[in-house]
Amino acid sequence: MRPRIAVVGGGLSGLTAAYQLSRDLPDARITVLEASERLGGALHTADFPSGPMELGAEAFIARRPEASDLVTELGLTGSLRHPGTLGPAILTGGRLVPMPAGTMMGLPSEVTALSGLLSTAELARAARETDLPLTWEPGGDVPLGSLVSQRFGPAVVARLVDPMLGGVYAAPSSGLGLRQVVPGLAQALDRGAPNLTAAARELVAQRRPGPVFATLDGGYRLLVDALARSSGALVRTRATCTALHRVGSRYSLAVTGDGGAWVEEADLVVVAVPVPRAAPLLTTAGGLDTADRALSGIRTASSAVVALEVDRALDLPDRSGVLVATDEDVPFKAITFTSRKWPHLDSRPGHLVRVSFGRLDDDDVLASDDAALTRMAESALADLCGSAPLVLHTRVRRWQDALAEIGPGHDTRIAEVRAELAARLPGVELVGGATEGVGVPACIGSARAAARRLAAKWQD
Ligand SMILES: Cc1cc2nc3c(=O)[nH]c(=O)nc-3n(C[C@H](O)[C@H](O)[C@H](O)COP(=O)(O)OP(=O)(O)OC[C@H]3O[C@@H](n4cnc5c(N)ncnc54)[C@H](O)[C@@H]3O)c2cc1C
Incomplete structure (x- = not known):
């Protein structure tokens, strides 16, 4: 039998899931439901008279x-x-200070490099980090900002860590989990690094040469178009999924859009919308207490x-x-x-x-x-x-x-949500920005893994 698949959300996560499903289940009939008038979600390449310009990522x-x-x-x-x-500068005290070299998400591997950003007293406080005893439970997680503030002083959080993370999370580091945001640092501490300076130094020394970032000449629109085209999915824009119901071993999705209201039937469903929209869809589908608690607790x-x-x-x-x-x-x-x-x-x-x-x-x-x-x-x-x-x-x-905001222990809570979904709504996967982390690579990884799980389940 050819599976029918509904993907709710035509952003990067939904389109990547559709693309991967089209590879793994070539017979599948895939429909992407996108509430807005365009695909891409937070990938939005606009046209300036002089050429493309990104308005999102x-x-x-x-x-x-x-x-x-x-x-x-x-x-x-x-x-x-x-x-x-060229590197960035930090705006502090009304002046621009070049971003110090050798930091890991704003954490210094050499405190002396922060001399342009900190007063003499703040610098001395930060330098004492290596003398402070560290209590760290291997495998654990703590609020990043609070730990950095306790150990290096609040100025390092305000002038380095929060500005670095602000563009990606828009949340202060006091609400972000160390393991979620800088997993390499948590792993260095798991392995026994005696303090944060030593852990940051370990990661900085391991950096491979070559560019850290990349983009596409022509804009993210190239990726969005290529994913939509290669997936072969039927794309319905201005189509908002308002409810998801389990009907035996299948699902029905209530959709509203330009053409009025209709119902999509599906064997497999990918929910690829931001957490505040995903939580009500999943929880109305079937008494998902853990998912409700975990997802509604994620602030955006x-x-x-x-x-x-x-x-x-x-x-x-x-x-x-x-x-x-x-x-x-x-x-x-x-x-x-x-x-x-x-x-x-x-x-x-x-x-x-x-x-x-x-x-x-x-x-x-x-x-x-x-x-x-x-x-x-x-x-x-x-x-x-x-x-x-x-x-x-x-x-x-x-x-x-x-x-x-990806808080401490986020990965454990998402694993619990996935376990509950598998038990209560088999064949439904949740992907996107707040599951396996924020950002383009994390969304792609999350969507491809979920698509592969669905394909394996169908072929089982
Ligand atoms: C301003 C900004 C800058 C960023 N910069 C970067 C960057 O430089 N690098 C990087 O790696 N990451 C960046 N990110 C993060 C990255 O863009 C996102 O993590 C990623 O694009 C999220 O993709 P997504 O498909 O999970 O979610 P979204 O892009 O939010 O897509 C979800 C889609 O679902 C649709 N939808 C919502 N509800 C419904 C519904 N009920 N029915 C149908 N459709 C629905 C929405 O309209 C949307 O199109 C940035 C994000 C923003 C906002």
């Missing part, structure tokens, strides 16, 4: 295999591009990106971008000098810049309308560059609840 970690392997498999290797040599942050092309007369700092210390009183959290960071974009007529807003529990700035956000972005650039930018083109994109 702009890169991926190339040292992890998941995204690089998928790009190769889809024949997109020729479009891979890497950043140039919203953000907004103001993308700009500005006249080249503006004298941008000679950095790839600016990360903002959390003790700095400015409304934005990061700025990327996109065309400085990516040499393949530097031939565009203007400078490409992205200004990011929004932190967990601080949505005030996001209540501003698009014109006000754009004014804030322009004024941030004027302050950093010493003159007002001449804006050639601009676009604002808001991301509601898009960034999940």
Whole structure:
């Protein structure tokens, strides 16, 4: 029998799952249901008059295999591009300080490298980290920010760790699990590293040469289109799944969209929507107490990106971008000098810049309308560059609840959710940003693994 498969959510996770299922179950009839008018979710390449510009994710970690392997498999290797040599600066005390070398997600492997960021007293406090006894339970997890604050002092959290993590999680490191966010560091501590400095030093020494990040010339749209095309799935945009019901060994999905309301029948279901939307779908489907507790406990942050092309007369700092210390009183959290960071974009007529807003529990700035956000972005650039930018083109994109806070023990809770799903809703998989971690490689890995489990189950 040919399986019918419904994929709820046409972002990266849903499309990757559809693609993998089409490989593993070539007979399957796959339908992707996407609530919005476009595929890609947080991968959104817009058209500026001068060429493509990312409004959501702009890169991926190339040292992890998941995204690089998928790009190769889809024949997109020729479009891979890497950043140039410029590093970011940290905005602290009203000035830009180059990001110190030798840090691991903001954790120093050499405290002396932080001299530009910390006062003499703060530096001395951070240097005492190696003298403090460390209590660490192998296999355990703790809030990253609290541990770093206790050991290095709060200034290291505010001026290094939180700015580094803010772009990815939009949550302060006090709510993020050390093992979830920097697993290598937790493993170094498991192996007996005596303190955080030593653990960071171990990881920094193991770094392979070569670029850390990559992107696609032409934008993420290339990946989104290639996945949708190669999956052979029937794609229905403006189709919102509102409920999931088990009917014997199959499932029915209630969908509303442009064409009214209808029901999709499926043997296998992939739920690939952000946690706040996934939790009600799964839990109404069948008394999932663990999933309800675990998923509704995951907090999410919203953000907004103001993308700009500005006249080249503006004298941008000679950095790839600016990360903002959390003790700095400015409304934005990061700025990327996109065309400085990516040499393949530097031939565009203007400078490409992205200004990011929004932190967990601080949505005030996001209540501003698009014109006000754009004014804030322009004024941030004027302050950093010493003159007002001449804006050639601009676009604002808001991301509601898009960034999940991955707290301590998250992986254990997700494993419990998966066990409950397998028992109560066999043939239903949950994938996406808040399951196996945040970011493009994690989503690809999560979606492919879930698709393979479903295919194996069907073939069983
Ligand atoms: C501003 C921003 C910048 C980022 N930058 C990076 C970066 O540079 N590098 C990196 O690795 N990661 C980055 N990320 C994270 C990365 O983009 C995401 O982790 C990833 O794209 C999430 O993909 P997803 O498919 O799981 O979820 P989403 O992209 O959120 O897709 C979910 C889809 O489901 C749809 N949907 C929701 N509810 C329903 C429903 N009921 N029925 C049908 N469809 C529904 C949504 O419309 C959406 O299209 C960034 C994220 C944001 C927001």
